[in-house]
Amino acid sequence: MTELVSRCVVMGGAPSCEGNVTPAAEFNIWVDPEAARKVFLSGLTIEMVGWQLSRYDAVVSDDEIAKIFALKTPLSEFAIGCNKVAREAYFTQTGERGISLPDPIAMAILLHPELCTRSTEHYVEIETTSELTRGMTVVDRLNVSKDSRNETVWGEARRQAKQAKICWELDVPEWKALLSASLTYRDEGFLYS
Numbered sequence: 001m002t003e004l005v006s007r008c009v010v011m012g013g014a015p016s017c018e019g020n021v022t023p024a025a026e027f028n029i030w031v032d033p034e035a036a037r038k039v040f041l042s043g044l045t046i047e048m049v050g051w052q053l054s055r056y057d058a059v060v061s062d063d064e065i066a067k068i069f070a071l072k073t074p075l076s077e078f079a080i081g082c083n084k085v086a087r088e089a090y091f092t093q094t095g096e097r098g099i100s101l102p103d104p105i106a107m108a109i110l111l112h113p114e115l116c117t118r119s120t121e122h123y124v125e126i127e128t129t130s131e132l133t134r135g136m137t138v139v140d141r142l143n144v145s146k147d148s149r150n151e152t153v154w155g156e157a158r159r160q161a162k163q164a165k166i167c168w169e170l171d172v173p174e175w176k177a178l179l180s181a182s183l184t185y186r187d188e189g190f191l192y193s
Helices: 033-040 062-070 074-081 084-094 102-111 148-160 172-182
Strands: 008-011 046-049 116-122 124-126 137-139 164-170
Touching: 008 033, 008 102, 033 124, 046 102, 046 116, 062 074, 062 172, 102 164, 102 172, 124 148
Parallel strands: 008 046, 046 164
Antiparallel strands: 116 164, 124 137
């Protein structure tokens, strides 16, 4: 049945091992690593959009938040209002101001694949048992899983899974332009400033 799914874009994981719920794990994978592992081992063509893509320049800054809110559309007001707690949590967690939007970034990459400007393909395993690293997305960036010493741990992934496409870099200016355009919607159509 996996052949019926052309793309599976997953917002989840921390391929550079910088988690947002533990030092090693991103929330979406951490909350149910057993399910995530089944998905990654399913044979689906997976595109992994990790949490790291929603940080730094991709964060909607305080100035950008003010501009979005000034649009005074139902969508712009909703987008800012519903992310009030997320905005505060992001600052508490990282010390960075703004709103981190990992889910909209993943959706944008689904709709506009060219937003992912650098990606590579690797086997991915999900840690399900360790208290220290539960939910960690372990990315075989150096292709060492094929080494016979790793057969016990990586054999299932190499036999069942396809290599996942890991998005490492995002076209941030285009992502923000798409976000802004999507929030300018009014009943009479789209308005561009």
